[in-house]
Amino acid sequence: MYAEERQQEILREARAAGRVDVVTLAEQFGVTTETIRRDLTVLERAGVLRRVHGGAIPVERLGFEPAVATRDEVMTAEKERIAKAALAELPQDGAIVIDAGTTTGRLVQALPPDRELTVIVNSPPLATVLATRPNLTVFLLGGRVRGRTLATVEDWALQQLSQLHVDVAFMATNGCSVTRGLTTPDPSEAAIKRAMVASAQRSVLLADHTKFSSNYLARFATLSDIDVIVSDAGLDLELAADLAAAGPEVVRA
DSSP states (O other): OOOOHHHHHHHHHHHHOEEEEEHHHHHHTOOHHHHEEEEHHHHHHSSSSSEEEEEEEEGGGGOOOOOHHHTSSSSHHHHHHHHHHGGOOOSSSSEEEEESHHHHHHHHOOOTOOOOEEEEESSSHHHHHHHOOEEEEEEEEEEETTTTTOOOOSHHHHHHTTTTOEEEEEEEEEEEETTEEEEEEOOHHHHHHHHHHHHHHEEEEEEEGGGGGOOOOOEEGGHHHHHHEOOOOTOOHHHHHHHTTTSEEEEEE
């Protein structure tokens, strides 16, 4: 097993159990405790685990939301595949809204150069990337910019979204489960996401497989609100079937 594979398994176990123990992990993977401590350091630097005495706990247990730059360095290959698969959901023309996020950011970079679209975003960095594309008409939703996610939120953005109708909403999430639906730590960001889904004829969720082991404070959609989930091949097949039974088509890229 490569170090990255072991680290992803450690993260999965931490999210499932609420914490992991260094000695137990070393025995489980047949490596030294020093190797596990290095793995935990890598995961802590990535912003997904917090080291505690004898082990680590997932950051969501602390009510902590990693910054966008930190999240952008995690699961990069999976996010690239998800973005490319999500291109199949683009309309030939018309309007789309793209939620702030690191996987949706990969979608922005992958948009085909010959497609003429109106694109609405709530992320100044994504708007900057899109604005250089001559085939796109780009609108940036106004509002307060959250420093942690670089997303615009609150009344200005909500008022603008209430007046819009788009063909497809490409959504990001912090967590997703069959019982709780789509969740995020910040209520103001949840309100924007909820309005995006409401503004769209179809909603497509872009989420790597690690997102399906966590629930957060604020729910912004149920699975029945989502038409398509695009994830990666790491998404458990049984879980994918449970998700699909709740409504959306599930694509494993």
